[in-house]
Amino acid sequence: MKVIYSPQLMEEAAFRHLSHLERSGYRSDYDEYHSLADPIYELPEDDREVAFEKVNRIFFIERLKLGDHVLRALEAVGLIPKRKRTTKRAQLAAYALETDEASDEEESSASMHLPPVDDDSQETTSEEDLAPLVDTDLQVADNPQKDDPDSEETDGVVSYDMIRDFEERINEVHVKRAINKVDEGSNVLNRISGKPMIEMRVLASRFCNPEEAQELDAFLICEFMHAKDMVDPEFDYEDAFIPGNPSVKNLITARFRLLWNLYVDARLARSGIISTMPREARYREFDNFYRKIPEKQRRGIFEGIWVTEKFTHEELLSMATDLESLMSKYVDDADISEEERDFIHLQGSPCPLCKFPTYNWVDDPESICDEMVIEAIQIDFPDWENKDGGCDRCIEVYELRAGV
Ligand SMILES: [Zn+2]
Ligand SMILES: [Zn+2]
Structure with a gap:
């Protein structure tokens, strides 16, 4: 499975996160970002976009580890296999074998310069690679430990095994920037063609504050659960036609x-x-x-x-x-009493307005209709109350009559 982040999301999320750190008194990452991004304005115009994208990617994925939220969520819902766990000692040993450019936030310092993409990963990677999570740095220390459930809590270091085979139903996950809250959510594309792809839209602002990470994770997990259901043959999702007005x-x-x-x-x-x-x-x-x-x-x-x-x-x-x-x-x-049952409007009981057996009840017209619709009904049926409800056709007729 490939996880692909849109440049817009990486840019805004990294920038917001860095600004937040800066406001909280942690300047080093922020300053470093600017020391890398600002000179890009000197470049020929045609080269700037690619250069910005590269800096944003390095910060989003490697330095700030914002992509880990997505990976953790995919793992939590079982769309990618469980991480291999490594102890902190193993992790540190792995770092020691590399250059001293550790990418831990705490260790970032003024002396740190931008690690070229190749440098930071345990595998060599093309700098142009647009699907970084498959190929880059997440396989730290191939040092399988006993699958101790506590180790994650105790040392907080995890690594992902993205190469291992597992039951893959989803080819790609595209994580994009949502333009507003309504735009947020997940969808599965190419569901039928057999190469399903998750499209996840998320507000970049959710990546801003590390203290809100739990909400971000919960959001991602919830959305990936829906996506997983959509490709689960047992759930048998269909784009269903919903009847009614x-x-x-x-x-x-x-x-x-x-x-x-x-x-x-x-x-x-x-x-x-x-x-x-x-x-x-x-x-x-x-x-x-x-x-x-x-x-x-x-x-x-x-x-x-x-x-x-x-x-x-x-x-x-x-x-x-x-x-x-x-x-x-x-x-x-x-x-449940007969009276209560009547009040609930079971399928097939008669509509109080047209008296026809009704299968599509509007139980609480007030909640979905304009006040004018309620008034229009009451002109014809003075004894009618909202709780009596009506069939969807009658409600539609009165909506038309009320001109709403
Ligand atoms: Zn903030
Ligand atoms: Zn009716």
């Missing part, structure tokens, strides 16, 4: 995303990995979408999903589309 589609999409996130969180929790959101926060999100279900049953459903080992894409989607499939899976019939 646009508001209903949005609602189903939002619920689907929530359920999928919940499935991701639960698996991470079982492996002892911190997620982007604590379980209670995820429950509050869940709560918001399923207010119609009485509290006790709602809890039960959430717990039920949480302990479910495996879902398929289709199961998650059907749970997002219709409350009944959610209820029938996790709620005991005897546990």
Whole structure:
């Protein structure tokens, strides 16, 4: 697997991280960056871009080790094999065999000059190589230790074995700069053609503050989990057509995303990995979408999903589309009164507006419609309340009528 970082991401992430260090009183990396980058302005214009890219790459990958966040996340979700662990002693010995240009941040000093790319790695690498992580410096000290789970905590030194064979479903991971929060996330391209490639978009600002590294890692892990599901034959992801009018589609999409996130969180929790959101926060999100279900049953459903080992894409989607499939899976019939059940709008019960059996309920029109739509309904049906809901067609008709 190749991990490829976009020049824009490396540039902005390295720059922000260095500026942050500088503001926190650690000037040496920052100064060194400038001593390398500033003379580039003297170069002929055509050569500058390549030169900047090289400096940014050295800082992003080798000096600041920002790419390690991505590798750790890939490893955490099992998309790359577990790292070989080396002790600090082995690591130091490996350094001693090289020049004294250790790339540890703490050891950077004013006397340090830019190590040429070839110099820093244990293998020789072309300076023009655009897929550095495959070829460069991460195989420090080929010194396999017993796989002691504590060693990582105790000496904090790890190395990656990127050459070893493993079940590779994904050819390439492209890590790019997101332009805003909405743009962030992962996707799998060429899923069908058999050469799947993950595209990950992440805000460069997440790399800025070392104290926020845990959030960055959690974000990357969560996104790689989704990507991994998308190439997992058992999950059987499909670009599904979601029926209904646009508001209903949005609602189903939002619920689907929530359920999928919940499935991701639960698996991470079982492996002892911190997620982007604590379980209670995820429950509050869940709560918001399923207010119609009485509290006790709602809890039960959430717990039920949480302990479910495996879902398929289709199961998650059907749970997002219709409350009944959610209820029938996790709620005991005897546990819920007839009255409560009516209120939940099960599939096939009649819409209060058109009286037709309804399979696409809008449970809480207020949450997805303009106030004018609610008013328009109440003009025709004075006794109707938001909690009575309606079928997606009726809601669409009233949306049109209200001109929204
Ligand atoms: Zn900062
Ligand atoms: Zn209707």
